[in-house]
Amino acid sequence: MTKKRVYEIARDLGIPSKDLLEALVALGMPGLRAVSTVTDEEADLIREFFRERVPPTPSEAPAEAKAPPKPRGTPRPPVVAVLGHIDHGKTTLLDAIRKAHVAEGEAGGITQSIGAYQVSVHERLITFIDTPGHRAFTAMRARGAQVTDIAILVVAADDGVMAQTLEAVDHIKAAGVPMIVAINKMDKPGANKDRVLQDLAKLGYTPEEWGGTTVTVPVSALTGQGVDELLEMILLVADMEGIYGDPEGKLEATIIESNLDPTRGPLATVVVKNGTLRERDVLVAGSTWGRVRALLDHRGARVAAAGPGTPVQILGLDGVPPAGEAVERIENPNEARRIAAERARASMEERRAVRAPKTFEELIQIAQTKKLVVVLKAASTGALDAAKHELGTLKADGVELELLHAGVGPITESDVLLAAAEEEGQPLVVGFAVRVDGKAARLAEQRNIPVRTYDIIYDLTQDVGRALRRLLGPEYREVKVGEAEVLQTFDIEGVGRVAGCSVRAGRVVRGGRVKAFRNGEEVFVGEIASLKRFTDDVREVQAGRECGIRIRDWNDVRPGDTLEIYTVEEVLV
Structure with a gap:
């Protein structure tokens, strides 16, 4: 008995999978998913039932019938990134997809790499971002750009989930995009799909x-097995997610790659998410601007325009913008030049103002969030498990600790970028018995991300616990430093009332807090505005001496009042 997947039936009927799934609920078949299989008899029943429910065509519809609501734009090609462990076949899989599904009209194949390309599947396009790894994937998000619509996680069937696989999962999870798992190397003798499924289930991805809800597709990048099904899954997820773009809408495009060509000048690859990019458009990207001289598609061919979901290379900018910069269309070239110049000045001033990275103490004092987001690296899996367990015991009412990523190995650029991309909490990168590589240290300094390493796990948990508690805000206590008696008062025009005092105990300090008591009752709490010894301004006056005290915003001080002087100190935890 043959079986058919639900999404294949939807394709046969020419309808979106989600519409078919809604109809199946009415048929009494709940719980089915787009990748679920049904028998031939069930498939025939579904087709017959759904055809009866299809509304009449526009020519058959009653004149008074209301038109359906207009969708927000039209479906556009989904933008896909591929991540995974270094040896699990990401590049081979991308090559297999590219060779088997080059977009129509690509005689001779792809002639140049612009960091992105499109493939054609069932007369629909999919855009792949050819990222070199997790660092590039997160670098764009760290600048506020969410370019990717769907992420493909590649896991080798003969290896299972590895350290970099876990890292990739954390990056995808942080990006908040749907994930499809491609179980690669199914052609190898040691391939074990069930082992991969078990590893995924242990991570919470059933x-x-x-x-469960995690889409998995067995593939072989070498033989081509499952590649077509993987592409169909991408289109299916795109349909379920409702990925739209309006060619006539506001331009939304992001730089994904850029370089300086010795003959053509600055080149920038963008992916258009909404609107249409055209030749002669005046653009601003960060602190660069220019008029588009030419647009090149992924084949190197010149095109007049690029619509939603399309990757294209821009010639005409006056500089090389970094990956992740948003592209804006400006009507007036002079305005574009002004905006770019202002941003360049602001960037220069910001770089001048940048000092050394925040110290750990500064971090825990200035944090305004109620969430501490930690990227943890350790020397081994045993050390990592121990550190994770200890961090899991830390508690602070009203404050959340989120372990954004935990992995084995030194602290790298990728770890710092992942922390820098965090928007909801205060990021912190910590290492247990590992080093920080040079590039990561320089990036942490540029991005002002605190990074600390430890050789003793107690020190790690103690410091992270302090940071967690301090997110609630520092605690303060009053410390009494002295006491004075008011002997007489003087009203000075333009200044106010000054109290001539004798310091009975301790010391009086300028700027200190003061509590005034009269007949044993507290009558005022304030701050010392000025402190004089004869006619000289002084910082403090010791016991046994006389001084003049002016209390800020209080002119009712009287002879016989007792002034208690105290300071406010932060309680260290």
């Missing part, structure tokens, strides 16, 4: 075939 596969759909086990009743």
